[in-house]
Amino acid sequence: MPLMLRILLLISSLLSFIFVARRLKKSAVKLYDTTFWIFLSTVFVILSAFPGLGIGLAELIGIQSPVNLIFLIIIFCLLAHCFVQSLRFSALEDKFERFVEKDALRDEAATEKPGGEE
Amino acid sequence: MKDLLIIIPAYNEAENLPDVIKALRGMVDTPQILVVDDGSLDDTFDICRKLGVKAVRHKVNLGLSSAIRTGMQYALVKGYRYAMQFDADGQHDASYVKELYDTIKKSGGDIVIGSRYLESKGNANARYMGGRVISGCIRFMTGKKIKDPTSGMRVYSDRVMKLFTESSLYSPEPDTLSYLIKKGFKVSETGVEMKERMRGKSYLDIVGSARYMFRMCTSILFISLIRS
Structure with missing residues (x-):
C-alpha cells in the first residue's frame, strides 16, 4: 500500500473521528448512530497503521492491489449503511404519517363530542 | 346511499371545494x-366548516395516500361499508357517484373505478399514453384489462379499506390495484366523463410524471412479486 494513501487514510480517519466526537458532544447525533462512523474510522486507522494486514487480506481474496480492497470495503460499508438508513427512513415516515392521521381523527372526535370545541 | 362515505382529499383547494360540495x-x-x-396552507379547512361539511385536518401535508387512509379509518370507525375517493379539484362529476355505488353494491366487488376510457378513447396526450403503459403492465401481470388505472374516482369496499388502513403497502394507486387483482379481489370499471380541473394547477409536472411512471411500472412488474 502506497505511503501517501496510508497517510491520507490515517488523517481522514482521525478527522472524521474528531468530527463525530464533536457532534456527539453537541448532542447533534444520537449515541448509537455514531458507532458506525467510529467503527469505520477505526478500520481505516488499523489498515493504514498495519499495511501488512491489507496486503495479506487482498492476497487472500485474490485482489491484486490492496488499494482496491480498501475501496471495496468502503463501498460495501457505505452501501450497507445506506440500506439501513433507507429502512429507518421508511419506518420513520410510516410512523410519522400514522401519527398525523391519528391526530387528525382525534381532533375530529373531540369536536364531535358534546362539550368539545363545537 | 347511507353506507357510502365520500372522501375528498384536499390540498389547497379552497377555491374549488365550494362548487364540488355544492x-x-x-x-x-x-x-x-x-x-x-x-x-x-390556504383556508380549505375553514371553508369546510363554513359549508357545514365534515372535515378532518392533517397538521402537515402528507400526500394523497395518507389522506385517503385517514378517510378510510374514519369510514371504518363510523361503520361505512363503502368509501369513494372523489377529487376536490372539480374534475369528477357528482352525477356518476350513484352509478359507481350501484355497481359495487350489485356486483359485490371490492373496487369500482370510474373509467374515462371505457367507452371513448382518450386523446393521444402524455397522460393518456402513460395510463396505457400502466394498463399494459397490469394486463401483463394479471391478465385483466383495466382501461383507466390512474383514475382518481374509485369506490372501495370495507374489505379493501381494512387492508389500506392496516398496512402502508397499500395505496390508492395502480400498483395496488394490480396487486389486489392478482390476489383475487374483484376490481371493475364503469364509464364516466371527467372535466378539466377548475382552478389551480395539478401537482404532477413532467419530472413528477416520469418518476410516477417509473415507480408504478417497477412496482407492478417487479415489487409485486416479492411483496406478500
Whole structure:
C-alpha cells in the first residue's frame, strides 16, 4: 500500500473521528448512530497503521492491489449503511404519517363530542 | 346511499371545494361527505366548516395516500361499508357517484373505478399514453384489462379499506390495484366523463410524471412479486 494513501487514510480517519466526537458532544447525533462512523474510522486507522494486514487480506481474496480492497470495503460499508438508513427512513415516515392521521381523527372526535370545541 | 362515505382529499383547494360540495349536495340521495384537508396552507379547512361539511385536518401535508387512509379509518370507525375517493379539484362529476355505488353494491366487488376510457378513447396526450403503459403492465401481470388505472374516482369496499388502513403497502394507486387483482379481489370499471380541473394547477409536472411512471411500472412488474 502506497505511503501517501496510508497517510491520507490515517488523517481522514482521525478527522472524521474528531468530527463525530464533536457532534456527539453537541448532542447533534444520537449515541448509537455514531458507532458506525467510529467503527469505520477505526478500520481505516488499523489498515493504514498495519499495511501488512491489507496486503495479506487482498492476497487472500485474490485482489491484486490492496488499494482496491480498501475501496471495496468502503463501498460495501457505505452501501450497507445506506440500506439501513433507507429502512429507518421508511419506518420513520410510516410512523410519522400514522401519527398525523391519528391526530387528525382525534381532533375530529373531540369536536364531535358534546362539550368539545363545537 | 347511507353506507357510502365520500372522501375528498384536499390540498389547497379552497377555491374549488365550494362548487364540488355544492354539486355533491345537489344529488337526490346525498351520501355523507368527509373532506380530508391534507395540511393545506390556504383556508380549505375553514371553508369546510363554513359549508357545514365534515372535515378532518392533517397538521402537515402528507400526500394523497395518507389522506385517503385517514378517510378510510374514519369510514371504518363510523361503520361505512363503502368509501369513494372523489377529487376536490372539480374534475369528477357528482352525477356518476350513484352509478359507481350501484355497481359495487350489485356486483359485490371490492373496487369500482370510474373509467374515462371505457367507452371513448382518450386523446393521444402524455397522460393518456402513460395510463396505457400502466394498463399494459397490469394486463401483463394479471391478465385483466383495466382501461383507466390512474383514475382518481374509485369506490372501495370495507374489505379493501381494512387492508389500506392496516398496512402502508397499500395505496390508492395502480400498483395496488394490480396487486389486489392478482390476489383475487374483484376490481371493475364503469364509464364516466371527467372535466378539466377548475382552478389551480395539478401537482404532477413532467419530472413528477416520469418518476410516477417509473415507480408504478417497477412496482407492478417487479415489487409485486416479492411483496406478500
